[in-house]
Amino acid sequence: MIYDLYNYFNKKTVTILIYFSSFFRRLKFKSSFYFALLLSCIFGVIRLDLYDFLLAIPVITLLFQIIHNLILFLDLKKKTGIKCKLCSYNDSVLLYPAKGKSKVDEKGSYACSSFDHGHYPNIYFCPVCKNGFLETLLEEKFQQTKEEGHKLYEEVVDDKYVENLEARYVTYDKITDDYADFLKDKDVLEIGSYYGVFYEKAHKVAKSYKGIEPSRHACEFLTTKHPEANIINNNLEGALQESQISENSFDTIVLWDVIEHLPDPIQTLRKLNKLLKKDGHVIFSTINMEASFALALGPKWPWFMDMHYYYFSDRGYVDMLHRSGYVMLTHDHFKYYVYLSYFVEKVFSLLHIRFNFSEKMRKKLQVKIPIQLGDTVLVIGKKEELT
Numbered sequence: 533m534i535y536d537l538y539n540y541f542n543k544k545t546v547t548i549l550i551y552f553s554s555f556f557r558r559l560k561f562k563s564s565f566y567f568a569l570l571l572s573c574i575f576g577v578i579r580l581d582l583y584d585f586l587l588a589i590p591v592i593t594l595l596f597q598i599i600h601n602l603i604l605f606l607d608l609k610k611k612t613g614i615k616c617k618l619c620s621y622n623d624s625v626l627l628y629p630a631k632g633k634s635k636v637d638e639k640g641s642y643a644c645s646s647f648d649h650g651h652y653p654n655i656y657f658c659p660v661c662k663n664g665f666l667e668t669l670l671e672e673k674f675q676q677t678k679e680e681g682h683k684l685y686e687e688v689v690d691d692k693y694v695e696n697l698e699a700r701y702v703t704y705d706k707i708t709d710d711y712a713d714f715l716k717d718k719d720v721l722e723i724g725s726y727y728g729v730f731y732e733k734a735h736k737v738a739k740s741y742k743g744i745e746p747s748r749h750a751c752e753f754l755t756t757k758h759p760e761a762n763i764i765n766n767n768l769e770g771a772l773q774e775s776q777i778s779e780n781s782f783d784t785i786v787l788w789d790v791i792e793h794l795p796d797p798i799q800t801l802r803k804l805n806k807l808l809k810k811d812g813h814v815i816f817s818t819i820n821m822e823a824s825f826a827l828a829l830g831p832k833w834p835w836f837m838d839m840h841y842y843y844f845s846d847r848g849y850v851d852m853l854h855r856s857g858y859v860m861l862t863h864d865h866f867k868y869y870v871y872l873s874y875f876v877e878k879v880f881s882l883l884h885i886r887f888n889f890s891e892k893m894r895k896k897l898q899v900k901i902p903i904q905l906g907d908t909v910l911v912i913g914k915k916e917e918l919t
């Protein structure tokens with residue numbers, strides 16, 4: 533009994549220490565300032581003293597940055613033998629231990645609008661390139677993860693996504709307008725054209741559009757609606773092997789919410805580099821695990837999940853682009869538009885509450901709302917000639 537209690541508290545202490553370290557190891561100066569501001573406001577209200585409030589902001593920011601650097605220093609001293617999948621650094625550290633039971637073999641778990649949150653294998657963090665990745669990518673499991681991933685993406689049927697298409701069109705209409713310089717009158721390739729939300733607008737402004745999409749259902753949906761759409765039902769490797777796409781053919785290659793699902797994003801970006809013309813651009817959107825919102829939610833951040841193999845950070849995707857033959861032009865936050873009904877369902881699912889709208893209520897909540905929590909980014913890299 534005493535031994536059990538000791539074990540229980542010991543385990544709890546270790547978990548708390550891991551959570552504490554993982555919060556601070558990702559805490560950049562900007563986030564330190566935001567959290568310091570929040571704590572200073574609370575402190576200022578309790579003390580009702582403006583001077584204390586103003587003094588607390590720089591003191592807490594500085595303290596947070598000292599802890600951040602101390603943890604990174606200790607991380608770099610650890611010898612774990614866990615090789616980073618992106619930069620090959622040999623001693624990645626545990627970011628969060630595995631949570632819940634994996635459901636990767638269940639149909640629908642790899643759908644974009646999957647509600648399968650709250651379970652993942654061990655997540656590791658690389659103190660050198662500042663990216664995170666799943667345990668399932670480690671040497672002995674890599675091939676199996678890659679093959680299972682290919683198969684699951686081919687079988688994806690995402691009815692929830694289709695229900696919300698109208699709201700999603702708004703997101704990509706806006707992106708197409710905001711980044712018109714990279715799309716208007718350009719030869720565009722999209723990796724993961726899915727149900728065609730980007731295609732709808734892009735094919736009207738681009739000089740030519742080609743899409744690659746492994747999901748049979750998504751391809752059928754898009755080509756039934758637009759028989760003229762140039763969509764290859766394959767994954768990138770297959771399309772290259774079968775010469776369905778050729779080198780130096782595209783001005784811009786886009787990957788919307790795709791790169792975190794790829795088993796080897798550097799290798800993919802290098803392949804894309806060859807498909808780009810001289811001075812071409814790659815544009816991708818992804819999640820940022822160093823955003824203040826992600827830090828505040830810790831291990832409960834909803835994007836920590838089985839189907840996201842990688843967790844990039846502001847510093848991490850700069851490093852990844854550099855290693856793949858690109859220079860980073862810009863990275864911006866952007867708004868996602870979703871239906872209010874979808875958003876409410878998602879929140880309930882994250883709280884593990886089963887909830888179903890009546891059809892009447894769902895119709896009432898078909899209002900498009902913008903979501904911008906700072907944890908989604910759009911990154912643009914310019915091709916550098918690989919030697």
Ligand SMILES: [Zn+2]
Nearest residue numbers: 616619658661
């Ligand atoms: Zn690394």
